[in-house]
Amino acid sequence: MRPLFHPAIEDVRPEAILHALADPVRAAIFARIMGAGFVEACSAVSAVGDRVIPKSSLSTHFKVLREAGLIRSERHGVEMRNHSRYDEVNARFPGLLIAIINAYARSSAPRAAAQ
Amino acid sequence: MRPLFHPAIEDVRPEAILHALADPVRAAIFARIMGAGFVEACSAVSAVGDRVIPKSSLSTHFKVLREAGLIRSERHGVEMRNHSRYDEVNARFPGLLIAIINAYARSSAPRAAAQ
DNA sequence: TCCCATAGTTCGGAATTACAGAACTATTGA
DNA sequence: TCAATAGTTCTGTAATTCCGAACTATGGGA
Numbered sequence: 233m234r235p236l237f238h239p240a241i242e243d244v245r246p247e248a249i250l251h252a253l254a255d256p257v258r259a260a261i262f263a264r265i266m267g268a269g270f271v272e273a274c275s276a277v278s279a280v281g282d283r284v285i286p287k288s289s290l291s292t293h294f295k296v297l298r299e300a301g302l303i304r305s306e307r308h309g310v311e312m313r314n315h316s317r318y319d320e321v322n323a324r325f326p327g328l329l330i331a332i333i334n335a336y337a338r339s340s341a342p343r344a345a346a347q
Numbered sequence: 348m349r350p351l352f353h354p355a356i357e358d359v360r361p362e363a364i365l366h367a368l369a370d371p372v373r374a375a376i377f378a379r380i381m382g383a384g385f386v387e388a389c390s391a392v393s394a395v396g397d398r399v400i401p402k403s404s405l406s407t408h409f410k411v412l413r414e415a416g417l418i419r420s421e422r423h424g425v426e427m428r429n430h431s432r433y434d435e436v437n438a439r440f441p442g443l444l445i446a447i448i449n450a451y452a453r454s455s456a457p458r459a460a461a462q
Numbered sequence: 463t464c465c466c467a468t469a470g471t472t473c474g475g476a477a478t479t480a481c482a483g484a485a486c487t488a489t490t491g492a
Numbered sequence: 493t494c495a496a497t498a499g500t501t502c503t504g505t506a507a508t509t510c511c512g513a514a515c516t517a518t519g520g521g522a
Contacts, residue, residue: 246450250369256362275498286482291500310489310498325450327442335361335440390469401511406471425469425518 236298236305241320244301246328249321252300253332257285258293262302263333266316273311302329351413351420356435359416361443364436367415368447372400373408377417378448381431388426417444 253259260280265272274294279285285293294314297303304315322329368374375395380387389409394400400408409429412418419430437444 246447246454247369247371247374249450250365250447254362254365254369259362273498287499288482288484288501289480291498292481295500307489307499310496312499325446325453327446328450331440331442331446332361332365335364335443338440339361388469402470403472403511403513404509406469407510410471422470422518425467427470 238298238304239301241301241317241324244321244324246325248300249302249325249328252296252302255293256336257283258297259332259336261293262297262316263336265303265314266318266333272314274314275311353413353419354416356416356432356439359436359439361440363415364417364440364443367411367417370408370411371451372398373412374447374451376408377412377431378451380418380429381433381448387429389429390426
């Protein structure tokens with residue numbers, strides 16, 4: 233198990249962020265990490281919506297988010313803690329993450345929520 | 348040649364927009380359409396940066412942008428005019444498009460441009 | 463009207479990427 | 493040392509992407 237790779241903030245690319253968050257499952261995971269006090273174990277995300285995500289897929293999703301520069305993962309005993317890198321990313325790309333999270337919130341709302 | 352499909356604004360999904368703009372070539376094309384008076388023929392985009400794009404790929408890129416709801420394409424004689432749907436999209440997902448375009452502008456700048 | 467040039471689209475095969483089950487590794491606790 | 497838990501990696505299959513070649517559509521002459 234090779235050590236986890238985290239890009240430096242100046243190496244974070246918009247295309248990687250957009251690609252990572254273009255998947256609704258990953259966007260939901262990221263939104264949850266941002267919302268839930270900025271820390272969450274992988275195992276806490278066994279399902280998104282009513283869809284169960286196999287753990288190999290989950291692992292890949294976290295890897296994509298990590299390598300896009302959106303989260304920082306560190307081992308804590310047997311589990312993984314995932315911190316959002318929101319502040320760093322927002323400083324580099326102002327407004328990007330909020331706009332994306334809001335867009336998903338709007339589109340999943342029945343009609344014009346997140347107003 | 349089937350008629351071009353344009354989604355209604357309420358059917359536009361954030362994942363489609365992010366997927367469309369996660370490709371730097373498409374993002375550059377969209378930025379150019381937005382910048383260049385909101386109208387541009389496909390053939391005006393033979394290259395992005397120093398990279399020449401084959402026309403079959405170009406056609407697909409425009410199709411992805413169109414079906415994501417980002418542009419509206421209409422035939423004008425022998426050529427195609429591509430209008431940005433910025434206003435509609437921005438009304439539905441406020442700040443999303445600007446943030447994305449700005450992010451690309453920042454990342455391609457040598458150091459902290461688009462300030 | 464017929465033909466040609468221009469602008470885009472569609473087809474098809476190769477290359478790449480994504481998904482998820484199975485096997486593996488790492489850590490903790492009994 | 494063994495079992496349990498949490499994640500990762502491997503591997504084969506499925507889905508996407510890319511781009512050259514062939515095709516379609518429109519307009520402008522001769």
